[in-house]
Amino acid sequence: MRNQRFFHCPKCGGKLNYQQVAEKQRLVCSNCSYIFYENPIVGVAAIVMNNGKILLGKRSSTTAYPGLWCIPCGYVEYEEDVYDAVRREFREETGLTIEVERVFTALSNFHNPNVHTVGIWFVAHVTGGTLLAGDDISEVGYFELEQLPPLAFPTDRQVIELLKNESKGFN
Template sequence: MSTKEVHVAVGVVINNGQIFLTKRLDNVHQGGKWEFPGGKVEHGESVYGALYRELQEEIAIDTLSCIPLIKISHDYGDKCVLLDVYIVNNYQGEPQAQEGQEEGWYALEELQALDFPKANDAIVEAVISWFKENRVE
């Protein structure tokens, strides 16, 4: 590992068979790439607590419940991340990017054409599998 691992809570926000994504601002790590919303788990905070807080801050929704999807550890060389990923299909509010970034709802078949950070490749595959297993359309 190149540096200390950053623990991140990630939400795959779904509605009517679509997934809500935001685009990372150009001036941040992996800037200009699409991502599933979420953020850093703070010291002493649970992953669910971090997910709830980050989704409130980033996209203005209240997570009512979520389903664990996958955990991914990835080393970018300049940064290591541990992604704790959850399907968020029970929430209040309408997701809307709060930090000036692009946003959008995407169909499952559109995901593989988007430019994600490398660590997100496994998330995309897990989301596709989850949709198929749960017959989400």
């Protein structure tokens, strides 16, 4: 069984316990029978290419996976549109403003057993700003797809492999 992350019912404050519900273990309140659905957290990332190189950020010492690199990313805030979220996160981490062109892919992230996230990677291009590391990133740079620094997330490796295999190129 997985680690329990939630212990109290958001409706009445009663104790949550795992029980079999519709062929799945779910948290159920022992007081009011409320079923608490553990939903994944949504993350967004922007793929920005320049002359065949991908923009990556080095994760700062205050984040998970410090010193490793990633496609600039972050979490979607409650009541925030995913397109607004990717523009905000990219600006916070790189100093650049972007225009989103399209969704590239969406993947489930299972690398952290304590947190299940679903990531949405967007293809985007820079429309303004000055490249400067910020927020959770200590350094930014463009890298050849075949010469990448150590990456923080297995899903970023998957995305980069998809980029390599995509028939139409980016600039």
